[in-house]
Amino acid sequence: MRQATTIDEKTSGPIGSQIAAKPPRFGKGRAFSCRIDPETVLVLGSGHLRGHAVSVRADGAATLRDSSIAASWALSASTPSATRGFAALLTQPKPDVPISMIDVDDGRTRERFLVAPRPISIEEAATLIAQTAALETRAIISRLADQFMAQPTNRSRVSAGLSLIRALQPSDGFIELVGETHDGVIVIMGWSRAFVPGRFQAYLVAGATTVADCFVANFARPDLPEGELGFIAVLETDGRVRADTLKGMIYNAGGSWHLTPAHPRVQVSAPLDTPDHIRSVLLEARATPEAMLRLRSAANGFTGKDTVSSLPFPVRMDLDRVFETDGGDMLISGWLLDPENHVTAVKLRRSGTEARLDEMWTRLDRADVSQSFADQPAFRSSINSDDQAHGFVAHAKLSGGKLDAAPFLELTLREGRRAFLPLVPKRMPARTAALQQLSLFDAANWALPAIVDDQIVPLLCNAAVAAPRMEAVVDVGVFDENTGIPIIVGSTVGMPEVGPLLALLALDPQTHCAPIVIVVGKSAFQRDLVRLRQLARFYGLSVRLVCASGALDRFDLLSVGAEEVSSETIITMSGSLIPAAKGWYGALTAVGLDHIGSVISPMLAYDDRSVKWAGCWLSEGGDQLLLDRYAGYPLMAIAALQLTRVDVASLECCIMPRAVLRDAMRDCGVYLGSTQKAREIGLRINKAGIPAWLLPSIQLLGCDEPLSGEQNGKLAALAERIDAEILKSRWRNGHEPHQSLDRISA
Known part of the structure; x- marks a missing residue:
């Protein structure tokens, strides 16, 4: 063409x-x-x-x-x-x-x-x-x-x-209606003496003049004088002409050139209305087979209505969830019942763009769909009881096109027809969409691993996330950064974590005078502000309370809190940790001052005196990127360790340059939990060449990350596997960590 x-x-x-x-x-x-x-x-x-x-x-x-x-x-x-x-x-x-x-x-x-x-x-x-x-x-x-x-x-x-x-050719008729279909083709209707049915090329006057293929059909109009016919034409312009800019056509017919301008009061039809205008004259239209085929295709266009349910074939479709993320990705789940294989393609479309959905979706069993249609005559003889894979989950992204246009599904049938299903997507962050989609499935579903690998992981790997931001700051008493290195405490829970921690910080003479920044989410800030204020005043602590909006985990909270102090060195601390003994603050800051520019983490332990974290090293092979070599060991087994160089430090508690945290958090990935996100931050710090150390002489007690309301028990292991795949995928695509270090003590 x-x-x-x-x-x-x-x-x-x-x-x-x-x-x-x-x-x-x-x-x-x-x-x-x-x-x-x-x-x-x-x-x-x-x-x-x-x-x-x-x-x-x-x-x-x-x-x-x-x-x-x-x-x-x-x-x-x-x-x-x-x-x-x-x-x-x-x-x-x-x-x-x-x-x-x-x-x-x-x-x-x-x-x-x-x-x-x-x-x-x-x-x-x-x-x-x-x-x-x-x-x-x-x-x-x-x-x-x-x-x-x-x-x-x-x-x-x-x-x-x-x-x-x-300049001189007299007008030959008028274009009275101009419309554009969802496929981007221009459709015109009007009357003329010169239009010859069939296919020809014309010059479309629309600001600039565009050469386009025209497929024209004529039809009789009782309102026109004898010798004049109505016409309808499909103009294929490759998207270079918009319907509302067309001013006329210049074409050669019958051996001479003709000019058909748009009427001064030309009607511009909306894309959803254009197919109805074509169908209104299609039965009376006369043209070559090629032109009629183009007209029928344009007439069989999207009108904003469900046309799948009215098909005269045993084909039905419905949707369960349609999510659209802030980055424009879509996650769609539903079912397609097509026991006789009439459907040859399923496309996700929006005006100006499309994606082939059936080439990327994951199918899963939906016995309930078969049961619902088993008694209907059109389906009774064709449904195969051994094939129940009617469900599907698909992740796709529509690039470009008209972003304000509504998306829809288009089914292409082997009979040459098309059917449409409008979509009403629910806008939400990619992480929330993934969690809501996963909550629909049983953990034992045979298709779940494929759904995770082919749909959920690509969705989250490509997801964009807005940086968390500070919404409010409240100082309790006199917040003085000059009294020591600030302790930034991030808590996703709020008062249940921060209350006991403040009591322990108040009992330690070193931390009693230290500047403390408490960062919580918006809901926790509104709920716990008064009680946290009372506690801070009662204990006589120097506290700055920060409300963070858009934070997904404790590390987002820490990054917001770090921006609310001027000190170039900070101590990060998860709200779920508690010091095992007094004096940890002074010992950590002393080592930090001896190793300026490094990231130094104390040892993390469980309350049964076993190791929770004692350093991460890069894996020399296998499926894991990082190895927690001493996790689960009794503390006594590694009691001889001194200050030790590690590949990746723990950001749950460490002393570090504030700028390092800011740089490592920029454009960090979207994860369902925080464990793998912490590993990515650590790998970024490693890649930047920042030294990381383990300080075993200081120990903080903590537990594993509690599950949020979105992550129930059946999805906990699945969420961890998804996060591990996201980390591997992101680091395979051009992210290489710094070289691994020897496991030695300083």
């Missing part, structure tokens, strides 16, 4: 308008020139021409090629000195050197003409032809236009031809 091309407009007047108010006139021995392109000049004049085999030479220069007459005509008002007018195309490759004289030779006599020094425009040339050619004007204009249009790649020549036609 021909690709649409665009020709810049040289005229700004309306279609069919007369451009030149005072056109030039022929005179004895006088001619006019009009520059067409950098190498071609149109010359007009009148004289005693006796035939069509006439040659023209400019300025008598032997280097310039002869040119034959492009068109000649009998003058409507002949004189003894001139009986015929002529138009010739001359090759003149020097635009800055005007032609001053031409010689016209008809084989018997030679006439010399002086060329007017001022070139005329193509519109003035058209008017000059119209004044002298009378009834031959249409034929002369068409003949010249044919010569210009013979070189479709020469935009200047094509533009000149279009200008001739627009």
